[in-house]
Amino acid sequence: xxxxxxxxxxxxxxxxxxxxxxxxxxxxxxxxxxxxxxxxxxxxxxxxxxxxxxxxxxxxxxxxxxxxxxxxxxxxxxxxxxxxxxxxxxxxxxxxxxxxxxxxxxxxxxxxxxxxxxxxxxxxxxxxxxxxxxxxxxxxxxxxxxxxxxxxxxxxxxxxxxxxxxxxxxxxxxxxxxxxxxxxxxxxxxxxxxxxxxxxxxxxxxxxxxxxxxxxxxxxxxxxxxxx
Ligand SMILES: [Zn+2]
Numbered sequence: 001x002x003x004x005x006x007x008x009x010x011x012x013x014x015x016x017x018x019x020x021x022x023x024x025x026x027x028x029x030x031x032x033x034x035x036x037x038x039x040x041x042x043x044x045x046x047x048x049x050x051x052x053x054x055x056x057x058x059x060x061x062x063x064x065x066x067x068x069x070x071x072x073x074x075x076x077x078x079x080x081x082x083x084x085x086x087x088x089x090x091x092x093x094x095x096x097x098x099x100x101x102x103x104x105x106x107x108x109x110x111x112x113x114x115x116x117x118x119x120x121x122x123x124x125x126x127x128x129x130x131x132x133x134x135x136x137x138x139x140x141x142x143x144x145x146x147x148x149x150x151x152x153x154x155x156x157x158x159x160x161x162x163x164x165x166x167x168x169x170x171x172x173x174x175x176x177x178x179x180x181x182x183x184x185x186x187x188x189x190x191x192x193x194x195x196x197x198x199x200x201x202x203x204x205x206x207x208x209x210x211x212x213x214x215x216x217x218x219x220x221x222x223x224x225x226x227x228x
Pocket of ligand 1: 025026027072134140142143
């Protein structure tokens with residue numbers, strides 16, 4: 001996924017030891033704005049606010065590097081005990097208004113933000129429970145389309161689906177499948193090669209072997225020797 005960078009020169013606090021433990025989702029409260037338009041707005045004039053990323057239906061623009069502190073969820077009083085600007089990454093989703101005047105996100109904006117959150121979770125080993133709303137940090141009604149818990153839960157379940165097959169999911173040792181001999185771990189290649197040579201797999205590029213299956217084959221091979 002491509003991320004454009006258009007870094008602000010003023011709206012951030014530099015840091016040498018920022019640890020990214022939370023991802024905070026916001027909405028821009030605009031109607032028809034773009035990621036690049038926001039990046040321009042925050043670029044060189046002090047706005048006393050910022051975010052690390054702006055997302056619209058077409059692209060993602062980074063405005064503050066992950067290791068620097070963006071000004072997205074600071075407040076006088078907090079609802080969340082730990083999440084602050086200095087340990088979180090702020091993502092602003094560009095919003096739209098429907099005919100009734102209600103804010104919503106276009107599907108493309110949702111998808112782009114999910115991709116970005118997924119990448120950041122993997123990069124910084126951030127668990128899904130630490131992906132939160134601005135509302136969860138300060139009670140501010142942001143992102144308005146997700147203040148309703150049911151809507152927020154829909155977003156989280158999309159995120160959960162996107163995480164399947166990503167590195168974070170792999171770390172749990174679940175769902176990972178080896179599809180060809182090069183993906184099979186070295187300790188098992190000899191065994192799996194025997195099975196391939198025997199014609200056990202209809203398609204050698206779709207082995208669909210889980211780690212558990214590979215282990216069983218290797219144990220069998222070492223125990224009784226797979227007949228070839
Ligand atoms: Zn916000």
